[in-house]
Amino acid sequence: MAEAPRPFRYPVPDLADLPEDVRARIVAVQEKAGFVPNVFLLLARRPEEFRAFVAYHDALMEKREGLTLAEREMIVVAVSAAHSCLYCVVAHGAILRxxxxxxxxADHLGTNYRKAELPPRQRAxxxxxxxxxxxxxxxxxxxxxxxxxxxxSDDEAWDTMMISAFFSMSNRMANATDLRPNPEFHMLGRLPPKPKG
Incomplete structure (x- = not known):
């Protein structure tokens, strides 16, 4: 029987060994999502690169003006599909859902965005x-x-360009390291939330 693929090409650090700001960011994501996305663990091996990556990611993906948060994720999923990036299609597909x-x-855009039913603005x-x-x-x-x-708008066009360029880089890193998506991403956003109480 073949051994299951490991999620990381490079060893990942223990959370306790990370600089406080990097550890705090990872713990905050873990508390919100219920798990630590594998890309955070991979990038944390080089704290300066982690900080730069996360800062630019947030500047592009968390902005509230112009493109909606969903449109930003649509770009990521379609670009990641073009680059056959399993990690980003699955992880950002979950966020998009x-x-x-x-x-x-996310399934439509991750397979062939040209076949998805989209308004002209999003298709362009x-x-x-x-x-x-x-x-x-x-x-x-x-x-x-x-x-x-x-x-x-000009700013929305700029954001479209920069999100595409940033995730083209991210896709190449994830593909080269054979980064695997966390299992939790696969079902996220597929089913309505369970009622509380």
């Missing part, structure tokens, strides 16, 4: 994001014009 309150959307956003991720040398004035025609 939660933020969009839609149990199906994803078309541009995918061109940034896969053919950026061919981006021209017509691509920016298509975003404006679909109703995206």
């Amino acid at each position: 939660v933020r969009a309150k839609d149990p199906l959307i 956003m994803l078309d541009f994001a995918l061109k940034v991720a896969t053919d950026s040398a061919r981006i021209g004035a017509e691509d920016w014009a298509a975003l404006a025609a679909a109703g995206l």
Whole structure:
């Protein structure tokens, strides 16, 4: 019988051995989600890189102006699918399901966003994001014009570009290290929450 793949290509540090700020961030995520996403453990082996990655991630993905939080995750899932990044499709697909309150959307975007039922604004956003991720040398004035025609502001176009570029980098890191998604991500957002009480 073949051994199950391990989630990490590199050894990960013990939480107790991490700098306080890095440990606090990981514990805060654990308390909110109920588990520690594997990408946090992988990146924590180099605290300076962890801090830079998380800071830029938050600047792009937690912004409340312009693109919605769900639209930001849509970009991540579609770009990650184009790069065949298992970790990011599964992990950000889970976040997308939660933020969009839609149990199906991540499966559609993670398979082929062009077949998903999307409004013109989101289709234009994803078309541009995918061109940034896969053919950026061919981006021209017509691509920016298509975003404006679909109703995206200059700032929303910028965010689309930067999210696509950032996660293209993240996808390559996750693929190269064979990073596996936490099992908890697979069911997150698929079923309605259980009533409390």
